[in-house]
Structures are given as C-alpha cells and as structure tokens.
Amino acid sequence: MSTALTPPAEARPPVRHPDAPAPGEPLGAHYAYCFGCGGGQPHGLHLEARAGEGVSVTAEFTVTTDHQGAPGLAHGGVLATALDETLGALGWMLRVIAVTGRLETDFRLPVPVGTVLHLQAEVTAVHGRKIYSTATGRIGGPEGPVAVRADALFVEVKVDHFIDNGRPEEIQAAMADPDQVRRARAFEVNP
Ligand SMILES: CCCCCCCCCC(=O)SCCNC(=O)CCNC(=O)[C@H](O)C(C)(C)COP(=O)(O)OP(=O)(O)OC[C@H]1O[C@@H](n2cnc3c(N)ncnc32)[C@H](O)[C@@H]1OP(=O)(O)O
Numbered sequence: 072m073s074t075a076l077t078p079p080a081e082a083r084p085p086v087r088h089p090d091a092p093a094p095g096e097p098l099g100a101h102y103a104y105c106f107g108c109g110g111g112q113p114h115g116l117h118l119e120a121r122a123g124e125g126v127s128v129t130a131e132f133t134v135t136t137d138h139q140g141a142p143g144l145a146h147g148g149v150l151a152t153a154l155d156e157t158l159g160a161l162g163w164m165l166r167v168i169a170v171t172g173r174l175e176t177d178f179r180l181p182v183p184v185g186t187v188l189h190l191q192a193e194v195t196a197v198h199g200r201k202i203y204s205t206a207t208g209r210i211g212g213p214e215g216p217v218a219v220r221a222d223a224l225f226v227e228v229k230v231d232h233f234i235d236n237g238r239p240e241e242i243q244a245a246m247a248d249p250d251q252v253r254r255a256r257a258f259e260v261n262p
Contacts, residue, residue, distance in 0.1 A: 075173055076222045078196035078203045085126040085194035085202075088166035092122040098163050101254055102245070107156030116153055118190075120160040127193035128164065129213075130157045134186045145182040154206045154221040157190040161204055161225075165194065168258045169202050169225035170232065180218040182210060189213040200227040230255050 092098060098120045103111040108118045114137040120130035132153045140146030155174055162169050182188060191213075192206035201224055208219040234242055245251045 072222050073173070073175060076175055076203065076224055078201075079198055082196040082198035082201075082203065085165065085197050087126050087164055090166060091164045094122050094124050096122045098122060098128065098160050101159075102251065104241070105156070107152055107159070116149070116156065118153060118156050120157060120163075120190075122164060123191070123193070125193065126161060126164045127191065128157060128160045130160065130190040130192075132188045132190065132208075134182055134184050134188065136184055139184060143184050145184070145186070145188075147176075147178055150178065150182060150188070150208065150219045151176045151221070153188055153190060154192075154208060154219060155223070157192045157208075158204050158206050158221065158223045158225065161192055161194050161202070162258065165197075165202070166258055167202070167227045168230065168232070168255075169200075169227045171223060172201075172226045173224040174221055175223070176219060176221045178219055180210065180216060182208075182218050186210050188218065189215065201225075202227065230258075 100108040103109045106112050106115045116132050118130050118132045120128050123129050134145045138145050138149045188208045190208045194204045196203040204223050206221045207217045209215040210218045
C-alpha cells in the first residue's frame with residue numbers, strides 16, 4: 072500500500088452517523104445517471120449497496136457482456152469502478168459527501184461474465200477531510216475467495232464541488248429534480 076493510504080498516527084477511528092441507514096437497508100442510487108449505481112445507464116454496473124454494521128457497506132454487482140475486457144472476462148477498470156462505487160457508498164454511513172482521491176487496486180482472480188461480485192467496504196480511519204477505507208470483491212458467494220480488493224483515500228467535499236465543476240446541463244437537470252435535491256440535502260445536514 073502506498074504511504075498516501077496509510078493514516079497518520081493522529082487519525083481517528085470512524086464514527087457511524089446517528090442517522091445512518093440501519094444495517095441491511097438499501098442505499099439506492101445517489102444519482103440516476105451514475106455509471107456505478109444509476110438505473111438510467113443501460114450499460115452501467117447497476118450496483119446495489121446496503122448499509123452494514125459500523126461504518127461499512129455491502130453491495131453486489133453482476134458482470135454482464137457489457138463489462139468485458141478479454142472474451143468472457145470482466146474488464147479490470149470496470150472491477151475498479153465497482154470497488155470505487157462501493158467505497159463511495161460509505162459516505163451514507165458517515166453522512167458526508169466525499170470523492171475518490173486515490174484508489175489502489177489488487178486484481179487477484181479473473182472474474183468471468185455472469186459472476187456476481189460480492190463487495191464489502193469499510194472506513195478504517197478519518198483525519199480531517201481525509202477518509203481512509205478498504206474494500207473487497209468476492210466471487211462464488213459472500214464468503215468466497217477475494218477476486219479484487221482496494222485501499223482508498225476519499226476526500227470530503229461540499230455540494231459546491233459538483234455544482235462548480237459539473238457540466239451545466241447535467242447540474243441544472245439534477246437541481247430541477249426534487250429526488251436529487253433531497254438526496255444531496257440528506258448529506259448537507261451534518262452536525
Ligand atoms: C452524493 C454522494 C456522491 C458520492 C460519489 C461517489 C462516486 C464514486 C466515487 C468517485 O468516483 S468520485 C469521482 C472521482 N474523483 C474525483 O473526481 C476527484 C477529483 N479530485 C479533486 O476534486 C480534488 O483533488 C480533491 C477534492 C480530491 C482534493 O482537492 P482539495 O483542493 O479539496 O483538497 P486538497 O488538495 O487540499 O487535499 C486535502 C487533503 O487530501 C490529501 N489528498 C488529496 N488528494 C490526494 C491524493 N490523490 N492522494 C493522497 N492525498 C490526497 C491532501 O494531501 C490533503 O491532505 P492534508 O489535509 O493532510 O494536507
């Protein structure tokens with residue numbers, strides 16, 4: 072693991088937000104057109120995440136023919152996306168909006184088309200705006216062998232990060248959508 076992914080000595084253990092979804096509760100898509108979790112992306116991952124215990128989440132992703140790199144095998148970048156999306160969902164448990172700063176991925180087993188990838192992610196430490204986390208993707212069942220894993224550093228941002236940087240067409244459409252505004256506000260009310 073790179074030094075950037077090693078929490079400093081003064082980092083704190085993560086604290087589950089009191090209003091975090093209950094363990095087992097589906098988290099839903101944070102954005103309908105998200106390539107990782109949105110229902111509006113025909114070739115997307117359609118990853119479905121649920122709240123876990125503590126500051127953790129679980130998720131499943133079914134590899135389809137849309138996700139191939141080599142014949143009949145998942146593309147490594149798609150698998151990294153599945154890990155990234157699962158790690159991103161940890162924001163629901165902390166009730167902060169955070170974006171990926173660094174994602175370090177190990178590919179241990181090839182993942183065939185048709186596989187259900189069972190993902191699990193947890194926050195390991197927090198230091199200021201920096202959120203340290205780790206994720207695994209298992210095949211053959213939730214207790215199966217680890218095919219992919221990642222360590223990550225997410226950085227907390229405000230909603231303005233998206234408003235200031237996103238293409239205006241999509242930002243305006245998102246802000247006109249009451250469901251999207253509700254999801255964003257859920258994160259902004261943070262003690
Ligand atoms: C509603 C829920 C939304 C959830 C979305 C989840 C979707 C899935 C996750 C994603 O894929 S997000 C999309 C991919 N990521 C990005 O587009 C992020 C692009 N990068 C940035 O916008 C900025 O670089 C970033 C916001 C991450 C940081 O810029 P800032 O100017 O806000 O912070 P700064 O550079 O001062 O860094 C803050 C701290 O983080 C550290 N840091 C930032 N980037 C780092 C990096 N890459 N590696 C190591 N450390 C990093 C930095 O050293 C510093 O540490 P210290 O506080 O100790 O000084």
